[in-house]
Amino acid sequence: MSTEHLYVQEAARIPTYGMQQVLYPDLTMTIALGDSTNREARYFEQYRDNSLSFYHTPTETFTLKFQPHIAQEIRFLALIPNHLDAEPLSKVWPVRSVTQSPRDQIDTTKTGKHSSSKRSYFVFELGQPLTLPTNIAYKPDGTFRYSMKLTTLNKLESVKVFSDIEMVYKEALV
Numbered sequence: 001m002s003t004e005h006l007y008v009q010e011a012a013r014i015p016t017y018g019m020q021q022v023l024y025p026d027l028t029m030t031i032a033l034g035d036s037t038n039r040e041a042r043y044f045e046q047y048r049d050n051s052l053s054f055y056h057t058p059t060e061t062f063t064l065k066f067q068p069h070i071a072q073e074i075r076f077l078a079l080i081p082n083h084l085d086a087e088p089l090s091k092v093w094p095v096r097s098v099t100q101s102p103r104d105q106i107d108t109t110k111t112g113k114h115s116s117s118k119r120s121y122f123v124f125e126l127g128q129p130l131t132l133p134t135n136i137a138y139k140p141d142g143t144f145r146y147s148m149k150l151t152t153l154n155k156l157e158s159v160k161v162f163s164d165i166e167m168v169y170k171e172a173l174v
Helices: 003-008 041-048 059-065 068-073
Strands: 027-032 054-058 076-080 089-102 120-126 130-136 149-152
Touching: 054 059, 059 068, 059 120
Parallel strands: 027 076
Antiparallel strands: 027 149, 054 120, 076 089, 089 120, 089 130
């Protein structure tokens, strides 16, 4: 039985009162920015000028790949500019908080486009980005889910090609 197995089981995840129990204190999720269709250009400008403060993704999309409780452990987001372009991964944003909200209740200043959808979304509040020591070459496979990986900041800093990223919490994969 692996150490990761113990941390992905809900019953083993109950920490002592007032403490947080995590296996990876630098858990990092790689994920692409959303589709640019009907999205305000300002959203992508915020990515480029390092002022992006929020990132959102459908809970359903997240849970197609990872168990939902893992979202609360993510400490960094490594955002890929576009899942269809071969633009390198170069920045990592610290995650200040993660909340869940219906899409129609998330302000357009956080998302770059209006939606009346009632679907649940994870909303990541972000700090100021860190620049990776080397850009990570990203070669898309045409799907958004390919951009989604769980790793650690330490592991991310040592790779040059996206496909070489060592994943963690493999047992948390769905």
